[in-house]
Amino acid sequence: MTNEFTTYCSHYYHLTRLFEARNQHFNNLLNDAPPYTRQNKVSDLDAIISYNRKVHAAKAKADKTFKDLTETGHTILAIMQYFDIQPRAVLTGQVPGEMEYEVWANEKGQVFIGKIRDLPKEPDNPNMIHLKCWKAGKDDDEDE
Numbered sequence: 001m002t003n004e005f006t007t008y009c010s011h012y013y014h015l016t017r018l019f020e021a022r023n024q025h026f027n028n029l030l031n032d033a034p035p036y037t038r039q040n041k042v043s044d045l046d047a048i049i050s051y052n053r054k055v056h057a058a059k060a061k062a063d064k065t066f067k068d069l070t071e072t073g074h075t076i077l078a079i080m081q082y083f084d085i086q087p088r089a090v091l092t093g094q095v096p097g098e099m100e101y102e103v104w105a106n107e108k109g110q111v112f113i114g115k116i117r118d119l120p121k122e123p124d125n126p127n128m129i130h131l132k133c134w135k136a137g138k139d140d141d142e143d144e
Helices: 002-032 042-082 139-143
Strands: 091-095 099-105 111-118
Touching: 002 091, 002 099, 002 139, 042 099, 091 111, 111 139
Parallel strands: none
Antiparallel strands: 091 099, 099 111
16 A cells, blocks of 8 residues: 555645745745845955845745745646546645645635644654664773
8 A cells, every 4th residue: 555645735835834834934034134235344245145045945845845836736736637636625634653634626726724733653663673872082081
């Protein structure tokens, strides 16, 4: 059994959250951008340029995330259309140990997803051995 549709829906949810965060970060940077007010010191202009590069980098990350979000939404919509799932039909799924969600599309082909509730974290596998790495530090060398 594959979890292909579940994986797309989970990824879409995480991309939605990531896009919101990245877009908010971009808007915050943009709103706080220092203006050029006829400064005549090169160092002042360097600071403005440096800040503007951060704004452009944040915008590029938000745009890339939006592109990934849109592509994933198109894939979800194509799967829904393949199975002849009607617009406004609500499908439910879950990310194990994280949350339960609903996903649906409207008549315009827009995909929506929303968290229904948080799920309890899954217990650790009792058959799994966890190893902690230890690195000898300065204090540990004194015993030699």
